[in-house]
Amino acid sequence: MTAVLVFVGAMVGAPLRYLTDRSVQRRHDSVFPWGTFTVNIAGSLVLGGLAGAGTALPSPAMALLGLGFCGALTTYSTFSYETLRLVESHAHFYAALNVIVTVIAGVGAALLGYTAVAALIS
Template sequence: MTVLLVLLGGAVGAPSRYLIDRYVQRRRDGVFPWGTFTVNLIGCLILGLLTGSAHTLPAHVVTLLGTGFCGALTTFSTFGFETVRLLEDGSFREAGLNAVGGLILGTAIAALGYAVGAAL
């Protein structure tokens, strides 16, 4: 059952990542990877909410949404690739913003989600 829940969540998370990424990136100019940045922050918020409220949620919901959906929605490999690409292209400020900003904002948003989830 766990494998099916992860597959189902991933089947929704992966196309969601693509659609959100394309939607955001089409509306932003410049070299900064706003689409990937956005989906990773959304994933941090959802994972924070799930972790904070895990004591009240059934385990299958956490598996479906946390492991399946968020696992397919978020992407560390693309984050890393885009950061290196920015460095190789000489876009040092954007690379730093992507790496440091993503880590700081991602942690802060996950903590916020955790606090909200724990309060529910």
């Protein structure tokens, strides 16, 4: 049953990732991968909130939303690929910026989501 929930969550997260990435990137005239950045930060915020719910969130919901939805929404592989493409095109500043800002903003978003939900529950 857990595998089915992960699958269903991923069925929503993956297309949402693609559509969001394309929509955001289309609005920016920059080599910086804004679309991937957006989905990774949003996914980190949501996953942090789910973690902040702790035991108030049943395991099936975590499988559906955390593993399935957030797992498919966020993308470490595309982040890595786009960073390497920036290096290959000699956009070293943007490559470094992508790594530094994505990691800091992702951890910050997860902490924000965790803290906000944990405070609401307690």
